[in-house]
Amino acid sequence: MSSASQVMDPAREEAALPDDSGPAGPGDFFEGRPRPVAALAPAGAALLALLVHVFLPDRQFSPPSRLYAWFLSALLAGSLVMGGLRWTRGRLGAWCRYRSPLVAGAIALLILWDLATLKSGWLPQPFFPGPGQVLAAMREDAGPLALSTYHSLRLLLSGYAAGVSAGLVCGVLIGWFRTVRYWGMPLLKVIGPIPATAYVPLAMVMFPNAFLSGAALIALAVWFPVTMLTSSGVANVPLAYLDVARTLGAGRAYLIFRVALPSAMPSIFLGLFMGLGAAFLTLIVAETLGVSSGLGWYLKWKQGYLEYAHVYAALAIMALFFSGLMTALFRVRDSALGWQKGVLRW
């Protein structure tokens, strides 16, 4: 899981949107160039993609479908609207100004993909279908894909919730109570680093059904980083906060839940992010090994039939699904750790 690359912060980029200035400000990227070019770049790219797809002869067999042409037309219309919105004030306009090069770049990638597959036959079939075929696969299998996504989401969230709950409880206990730390820490250090996926043989016999064993594996994968970072956050609460709270009349519950836990929050969120990355990995492994539903299972099933268009469709949905969850977690962090703005940059 490339969690490192995902620890860039989409929310902060957008927060910097309204004013286009500042050091390495995103908005002034195209500032010096003639505006109409930047404004029309996405639309131009979409038009080019459409022309390439419709007028260049196919060099590869593919079932005739107009779906991709329609999709590109919709993209063209959307790009034109985006180009127009550039000149409006406010957040939406700023967003369009900032994102249009990126949108143009993404469309350019679609053109290259179409060229490398359908239009030239350069990449071998059936392993590299063109974008049109993937889109067709998505439509054809919309029902099963939606169901798989739902199953994956259900499994992931069950496992993640269980792992986070267990991790928070263990982390606080280990971080706060010296005795628990003495006995718990070595156990954590020995058990924790084993990848959860190594427990697949065990999980399969320990739980009555595949869903539970999958959820348990995900929970285990999440539990370790959350426990580790929660306990280190709690154990490293600045002593002055505790001293002050004690002289204010705080009891143990206040010290743990109102001082140690909030103070450990930045560290806990690191654990939550690492846990989410581990959960994605474990989810897919669990679904390809034992659980017979979900996106991972779908992927493996379609691979068996060499239906690579469907494999790519599932991968695309997975990308949206995972990055959507990451973004959601970033949002939660930003609202929970608003007090940190200006203290730390991360």
Added chain:
Amino acid sequence: MVIPAAGGRADDSSLHLRDVAKAFRKEDGSTMTAIERLTLTVAAGEMVALIGPSGCGKSTLLRMIAGLERPTSGAIHVGGQPIEGPGAERGLMFQDPSLFPWKSVRRNIESGLVARGVLHRYRGEVDEYLKLVGLEAFADAYPHQLSGGMAQRAALARALINHPKVLLLDEPLGALDQFTRMRMQDEVIRIWQARRTTMVLVTHDIDEAIYMCDRIVVLSPRPGRIERAIDVPLARPRQRNHPRFLELRAEILEMLHFADGGPTGVAPAPGGSASGAGGRP
């Protein structure tokens, strides 16, 4: 609007230390005596300064009064009640404001009420305290948005909200610039005069001790003992350049062996003895 403070008689805020000693066990197994049989009485409503070179156990003494550390022997009483541990009737303020960074100024000040589970009864007082320290406009600001002086005022309000009988101040103004510091000294005096809270102020700054306190207790280092206690007979408000003020300061400097060309009787603490007191001309 009087909150009955927890424990002891509500009106008695005197502080008694009897034969208090504190020894620490060092890593090599030997013991280090930080404070040796120290006896001190602070009358209710009195403001007393503890000064002395680093290593004389001033902060340790304050932490023992706060209940954060236990004396090895001896007893500490506040209002006739022995100290068993930290409690809301003894407020503490450090050189670092130590505001909870995840809480707004208002929530920081409320902390003591929340910790004692009485916020619902005294919620109205929070605004009074914000006003008392002049932070009404910053009630919703977070600590990182405050200047050093503002943060220290918020910490002062937080320490006062529980109506402590004794307020313990551990170099509370040490990190502030000279102007903010003098303004804050006046603020603390104003609040002290209004509330008549018993205050114990640990400071390195002789001027601050003379300007603020009724009595100055000079401690000697390793082990900490009371070298002398000096009454400050100046009328309030005090003038920092009053002849008697300057006389008193010279007297204390001499006592700390900074006036006559270096320490003689008192063993200097390695590195740190001259930090605050000696640094001032």
